[in-house]
Amino acid sequence: MKLEGTIHKSIHAVDAAEWDEIVGKGRVFQTHAALAFLEEGGLADCPPKYFILRTEDGQIAAHVAAYMIETSLVIFSQGIMKAVVDKIRIVLPKFLFARILECSCPVSLGNPLSLRKGVDFADVVKPLCEALDQVAAEAKIRLIVLRDFLEGDLRDVSSLNQQGFSQIQNLPTTELQVRWKSFDEYLASMRSRHRYKVRRGLRLAKRSGLTSRFLDAFSEMSEQLARQWKNVNEHAKEYSREMLTPDFYRGVGPALGSNCRLLEVLKGEQLMAHALIVLDGATLRWLFFGREEGGSRDGAFFLAIAQIIEFGIAKGVAQIEMGLTTYSSKTDFGARMVPLWMFIRVRAVLIGRLLTALLRLFNPVPDVRQRDVFNPPKAS
Numbered sequence: 001m002k003l004e005g006t007i008h009k010s011i012h013a014v015d016a017a018e019w020d021e022i023v024g025k026g027r028v029f030q031t032h033a034a035l036a037f038l039e040e041g042g043l044a045d046c047p048p049k050y051f052i053l054r055t056e057d058g059q060i061a062a063h064v065a066a067y068m069i070e071t072s073l074v075i076f077s078q079g080i081m082k083a084v085v086d087k088i089r090i091v092l093p094k095f096l097f098a099r100i101l102e103c104s105c106p107v108s109l110g111n112p113l114s115l116r117k118g119v120d121f122a123d124v125v126k127p128l129c130e131a132l133d134q135v136a137a138e139a140k141i142r143l144i145v146l147r148d149f150l151e152g153d154l155r156d157v158s159s160l161n162q163q164g165f166s167q168i169q170n171l172p173t174t175e176l177q178v179r180w181k182s183f184d185e186y187l188a189s190m191r192s193r194h195r196y197k198v199r200r201g202l203r204l205a206k207r208s209g210l211t212s213r214f215l216d217a218f219s220e221m222s223e224q225l226a227r228q229w230k231n232v233n234e235h236a237k238e239y240s241r242e243m244l245t246p247d248f249y250r251g252v253g254p255a256l257g258s259n260c261r262l263l264e265v266l267k268g269e270q271l272m273a274h275a276l277i278v279l280d281g282a283t284l285r286w287l288f289f290g291r292e293e294g295g296s297r298d299g300a301f302f303l304a305i306a307q308i309i310e311f312g313i314a315k316g317v318a319q320i321e322m323g324l325t326t327y328s329s330k331t332d333f334g335a336r337m338v339p340l341w342m343f344i345r346v347r348a349v350l351i352g353r354l355l356t357a358l359l360r361l362f363n364p365v366p367d368v369r370q371r372d373v374f375n376p377p378k379a380s
Helices: 016-020 032-042 079-091 121-138 158-162 183-188 192-207 219-233 246-259 300-315 327-332 349-362
Strands: 004-008 048-054 060-072 097-103 143-149 166-177 210-215 260-267 270-280 283-291 319-321 336-346
Touching: 004 121, 016 032, 016 060, 032 048, 032 246, 048 121, 060 121, 097 121, 121 143, 121 158, 158 166, 166 327, 183 192, 183 300, 192 300, 192 327, 210 300, 219 246, 219 270, 219 283, 246 260, 246 270, 260 300, 270 300, 283 300, 300 319, 300 327, 327 336
Parallel strands: 097 143, 283 319
Antiparallel strands: 004 048, 048 060, 060 097, 143 336, 166 319, 166 336, 210 260, 260 270, 270 283
């Protein structure tokens, strides 16, 4: 199949209905409205590009949004490596940072590439890579990344390998498959030691005087929410990259509508912490968590997880996506760690393989381990 590619600086150069026609359900952050929001100030320092491939009759066969992002080449490093890099960056703040062209959504996980039904992935790869190369060359970017592929997305990666991409494991995400009709039924299905952990965390939140509630409208709280998110992000040990601004919190609710909610964690009437969630088809996505005091142990995080699960059960979702990091707490609640993959290409043949090997060495990802949280289903 012959495909012609175009590159756009703004999503508004593309008709919204035409773009959304091939996005599919449960992919809200690939929709025209969500991309327009991110483009118009929802993110800091992530200029976008939009790549469209059309068939000979002019139909969109595939499209993807990409972002030019400055990122650390040792973003997942831990222990001695992280400590050494942090010390060097006191003197050289940009040490082991690079600008990359990344096909992904900066605020949510998921395969970023949309394909029209009947279009083969192999037909898309070569013209897409040519367009990515063109933009990367113009911007003097050497590293191209496609990320957030699940195992089921990797049926045919040989065409990417032929274009010089190497497959690297990303941090795993966490997902809870929902099969309960109430939160009480969910708790009852747990093995006793895990149910005890959850209830202990909730008792801690209660002793700390914490309560919670969901809000549909929260734009006027944007400054406080951005500050709370920053407090948590600065304490992150496993991963920290994207920068959310007050504009993000100000605009995300109006952009996504009633499917976007804010969970407030309160002490009296004081906002102590928050979680941002989005209903996306059959999936409830937990995007961000923020709090007034990073690292506090008052049960706020446990309360947030429990309320998100209870909300998802009440809404009848099939799964709750809990995102990267803080695996211990999330798996205590029964979430599964799910492998994610990314593909990288270095636009310098001589150093490409070496850099790929170094990225694997200096960015270890945690083993995907599953906890046996729930009792076996009772025979009917």
